[in-house]
Amino acid sequence: xxxxxxxxxxxxxxASSVASTYLQLPGWRVRxxxxxxxxxxxxxxQARGVEIVYGDLNYPDSLEAAFQNATIIFGVTDFWTIFQxxxxxxxxRPDQDLTEYCFEVEVQQGKNLADVAARIPTLxxxxxxxxxxANKWSxxxxxxxxxxxxxxxxxxxxxxxPGLKDRFSQIQxxxxxxxxxxxxxxxxxxxxxxxxxxxxxxxxxIIPVPFGDVQNDFGPCVRAVADGPPGLNLLAVGEFLSWxxxxxxxxxxxxxPNGGYEEHTIESFENLLPGGLGREFGENVLFxxxxxxxxxxxxxxxxxxxxxxxxxFKEYCKRTDFSSIL
Numbered sequence: 001x002x003x004x005x006x007x008x009x010x011x012x013x014x015a016s017s018v019a020s021t022y023l024q025l026p027g028w029r030v031r032x033x034x035x036x037x038x039x040x041x042x043x044x045x046q047a048r049g050v051e052i053v054y055g056d057l058n059y060p061d062s063l064e065a066a067f068q069n070a071t072i073i074f075g076v077t078d079f080w081t082i083f084q085x086x087x088x089x090x091x092x093r094p095d096q097d098l099t100e101y102c103f104e105v106e107v108q109q110g111k112n113l114a115d116v117a118a119r120i121p122t123l124x125x126x127x128x129x130x131x132x133x134a135n136k137w138s139x140x141x142x143x144x145x146x147x148x149x150x151x152x153x154x155x156x157x158x159x160x161x162p163g164l165k166d167r168f169s170q171i172q173x174x175x176x177x178x179x180x181x182x183x184x185x186x187x188x189x190x191x192x193x194x195x196x197x198x199x200x201x202x203x204x205x206i207i208p209v210p211f212g213d214v215q216n217d218f219g220p221c222v223r224a225v226a227d228g229p230p231g232l233n234l235l236a237v238g239e240f241l242s243w244x245x246x247x248x249x250x251x252x253x254x255x256x257p258n259g260g261y262e263e264h265t266i267e268s269f270e271n272l273l274p275g276g277l278g279r280e281f282g283e284n285v286l287f288x289x290x291x292x293x294x295x296x297x298x299x300x301x302x303x304x305x306x307x308x309x310x311x312x313f314k315e316y317c318k319r320t321d322f323s324s325i326l
Contacts, residue, residue: 003071004122005226008033008057008113009078010050011041014129014173014218018074021219023049033066057109063116070120072226075113076129077154079106079147083277099276103146110154118163125226130155130170130233134287137295142287144279169225169232172294173218174210177238177316180246181325185281186264186272188325189250196259197251202269202282205244205261209288212238213311217303224306233299238310246313253317254326 005022009015010032022028033055034042046052055066057077067073082088082102092101110128117126133152134145159165180187186200212218214236221236241249243261251258266286270278287293294300303310 002027002029004029004031004069005072005074006031006033006067006070007074008055008063009076010034010045010052011036011039012076012078013176013214014076015074016041016045017215017217017219018222019045019048019050019219021223025223031066031070033063057112058105060112060116063113064119067116067120067123069122070117071122072125072127073117073120073123074127074129074222074226075110075117077106077110077113077151079103079150082106097276099144099146099280103150106147106150107153110151111157114154114158114161114164118161123167125230126158126164126168127222127226128155128158128168128170129173131172132293132295132297134283134291134295137297138287138291141290142283144276145283145287146280148284148287167230169228169230170234171218171222171225172233172235172300173214174212174235174237174293175288176214177211177311177313178215178320181322186269189247191326192259194257194259196257197247197254198259198262199243199247200262200264200269200272201243202264202266202285203243203289205263206242207289208240208242208245209285210235210237210239210293211241211246211313212236213316217308217310220308221303221306224303224308228306231299232301233297234306235294235300235302236310237293237302238316239312241313249313250317250322253314254322256326 007015007018011034019030022030031051035056037052042052053066055062079102082105131148131151134142134148189197225232225234266282269282
């Protein structure tokens with residue numbers, strides 16, 4: 001009898017990687033949950049063999065049927081979708097930062113997801129896409145990395161659920177390789193008047209932080225976590241890179257001169273990325289540089305401990321078309 005993995009947010013980068021992995025495994029059925037089953041990405045996944053069903057993390061009742069008979073549930077919430085939703089600005093309190101509002105919504109979505117998963121009798125493993133609490137591990141030095149802290153709050157909630165805590169593991173995504181050039185952030189390599197390419201960011205140029213090819217490598221990491229004992233906490237890092245190494249490898253791969261790295265303070269970065277995004281991103285990087293992306297949590301394990309082949313940044317650059325920013 002086949003087993004069933006149910007994947008929330010299946011059209012997203014993390015979840016679609018998980019779907020791709022399990023579609024290749026004999027004896028597994030893949031059910032993908034999405035708010036928009038008629039989207040182009042959902043239709044593409046359906047054509048590849050994913051059972052697409054409707055579900056919205058804001059409405060727990062919509063998840064009940066979607067989760068039925070699941071052997072594994074991969075749960076992911078998306079702070080950035082909430083941030084980019086034009087309606088969020090009108091829903092937040094007048095005195096509230098948009099990022100704080102997104103924190104509150106994401107926490108509730110994660111709790112909804114966990115509460116429904118806890119009631120599924122067939123469930124063997126609940127794998128949640130989490131992050132370290134920057135506020136907790138920095139002892140309050142970085143209190144406004146809301147997209148990290150929100151997921152950590154959800155993890156605390158999961159551990160409080162008798163029906164889930166012993167069937168639960170977590171996986172942490174690194175900084176996406178593609179995030180730094182596809183989102184129009186200052187970290188995108190920009191051509192200078194002398195023909196060289198430069199990036200801008202927060203924090204010293206030489207301190208490495210974890211990056212990864214989430215689109216291709218995340219699925220195998222989730223499989224390793226799901227196959228292991230409960231309680232695993234895997235950071236799916238492909239490579240630790242400093243800003244200096246990032247721009248150097250990228251320039252070499254494209255055959256263009258290296259224009260270096262321009263360091264910003266949080267305040268100057270906020271001017272480049274208003275609306276709370278500059279501080280959110282900046283504190284995230286500084287936390288990772290000063291305390292470790294996982295906060296130094298001793299329970300965190302790495303892909304090398306599972307013999308998973310991860311993509312290096314050099315390999316990623318070699319196979320990626322960067323013509324849109326050259």
